Amino acid sequence: MMTLDWLDQMIDRRAANSIKWTLYDEDVLPLWVADMDFPTPAPVLDAMRQKLDTGVLGYEMAPPLLRETICERMDRLYGWPLTPDDVVIIPGVVPGFNLAAHALCEKGDGVLIQTPVYPPIYSLPQWHNMERVEAALTLVAHGQTLHYEIDPDAFEAAITPRTRLFLLCQPHNPIGQDFTTEQLAPLAEACLRHDVVICSDEIHSELLLGNAKHTPIAMLSPEVAQRTITLVAPSKTFNLAGLGCAFAIIQNPELRRIYEHAGMGLMPHVKGLSMAGALVAMSTATDEWLAHVRAYLTANRDAYVDYVAQHLPGIRTTVPEATYLAWLDCREAGIQGSPYEFFLKEARVALNDGEPFGPGGEGFVRLNFACPRAPLMEALERMRVALERAA
Ligand SMILES: Cc1ncc(COP(=O)(O)O)c(C=O)c1O
Numbered sequence: 001m002m003t004l005d006w007l008d009q010m011i012d013r014r015a016a017n018s019i020k021w022t023l024y025d026e027d028v029l030p031l032w033v034a035d036m037d038f039p040t041p042a043p044v045l046d047a048m049r050q051k052l053d054t055g056v057l058g059y060e061m062a063p064p065l066l067r068e069t070i071c072e073r074m075d076r077l078y079g080w081p082l083t084p085d086d087v088v089i090i091p092g093v094v095p096g097f098n099l100a101a102h103a104l105c106e107k108g109d110g111v112l113i114q115t116p117v118y119p120p121i122y123s124l125p126q127w128h129n130m131e132r133v134e135a136a137l138t139l140v141a142h143g144q145t146l147h148y149e150i151d152p153d154a155f156e157a158a159i160t161p162r163t164r165l166f167l168l169c170q171p172h173n174p175i176g177q178d179f180t181t182e183q184l185a186p187l188a189e190a191c192l193r194h195d196v197v198i199c200s201d202e203i204h205s206e207l208l209l210g211n212a213k214h215t216p217i218a219m220l221s222p223e224v225a226q227r228t229i230t231l232v233a234p235s236k237t238f239n240l241a242g243l244g245c246a247f248a249i250i251q252n253p254e255l256r257r258i259y260e261h262a263g264m265g266l267m268p269h270v271k272g273l274s275m276a277g278a279l280v281a282m283s284t285a286t287d288e289w290l291a292h293v294r295a296y297l298t299a300n301r302d303a304y305v306d307y308v309a310q311h312l313p314g315i316r317t318t319v320p321e322a323t324y325l326a327w328l329d330c331r332e333a334g335i336q337g338s339p340y341e342f343f344l345k346e347a348r349v350a351l352n353d354g355e356p357f358g359p360g361g362e363g364f365v366r367l368n369f370a371c372p373r374a375p376l377m378e379a380l381e382r383m384r385v386a387l388e389r390a391a
Pocket of ligand 1: 034091092094095118169173201203233235241246
């Protein structure tokens with residue numbers, strides 16, 4: 001008899017008011033907002049319970065070990081030599097990159113982004129009355145799979161005298177690629193030439209599939225490190241999206257001072273409960289959990305890609321090397337109107353609509369495969385039936 005993996009078990013997330021599970025009707029399978037239907041690592045939950053057992057949740061300093069734990073993790077993962085002073089504790093990655101824009105740009109200044117991209121990155125310039133400077137990624141299709149390439153000349157040509165910030169998403173959401181150092185180097189050099197600061201959202205950097213490897217852009221050279229704000233967090237990696245604890249790594253003391261100063265009165269202090277959980281998540285206590293989850297996600301990705309190839313002939317997909325997000329090109333699937341609406345209505349599967357990801361998102365949907373294999377396959381089956389009925 002086949003033994004079930006603990007990741008095969010369904011958790012009732014509706015009882016916990018999960019956004020993913022409560023936004024749609026109960027008959028809808030939700031494969032959208034980016035958290036995982038897997039249990040958070042037990043050592044993290046234990047640390048948070050211990051914290052609750054102290055009986056008071058007051059204002060708290062960061063535990064002395066927290067910044068050191070981040071430095072040790074970056075050293076262990078990448079050989080990145082940091083000191084605790086380089087680490088700023090922030091309440092989330094989205095607040096972290098918005099603070100970078102607020103700290104470094106005036107109204108009307110340019111923020112460079114690579115489209116299509118995670119909606120809060122795409123929308124950031126308009127939220128701050130800044131100019132959105134777009135360097136589109138180039139879509140390349142090979143049969144039914146697709147990937148994206150960077151055009152470094154177009155990237156540099158997009159930079160204007162008022163461009164102050166490059167907001168990089170690395171690994172990239174929604175395309176699931178972790179750009180190589182060779183791909184990133186010309187972008188970083190262009191930023192240095194034009195005096196543009198890099199803010200690199202590396203929230204997915206530890207959700208690597210198969211043998212993928214990640215290098216923080218700040219490690220390209222000491223000059224790049226001096227111009228970069230790197231955002232990392234335990235939230236995606238350890239399924240702690242509700243924790244509200246992330247880290248801005250800023251090695252340049254003046255840039256760090258500007259960043260911290262801009263957050264005064266705006267950025268809430270990170271809660272003691274969250275810091276207690278983050279400390280354990282970012283230690284080695286969660287290594288085994290992560291290795292297992294990465295292997296499971298890799299197998300889910302492979303099962304998903306095989307299914308698309310065999311049963312969804314009109315759909316093209318990325319083969320993500322990082323994240324648990326697949327990006328589906330539905331433009332040749334014979335769907336009238338929005339594929340997001342189509343799959344919601346006709347298949348009762350909730351995906352993310354591609355349009356808010358900016359140009360290149362129309363006709364696309366994003367699928368989150370971080371769930372037990374059975375509901376993933378059921379969702380794909382429902383999509384196949386809906387497409388066949390519509391043909
Ligand atoms: C690229 C990216 N950055 C940031 C976030 C969210 O970060 P946080 O919840 O720490 O604000 C997400 C969540 O989906 C994401 O995909």
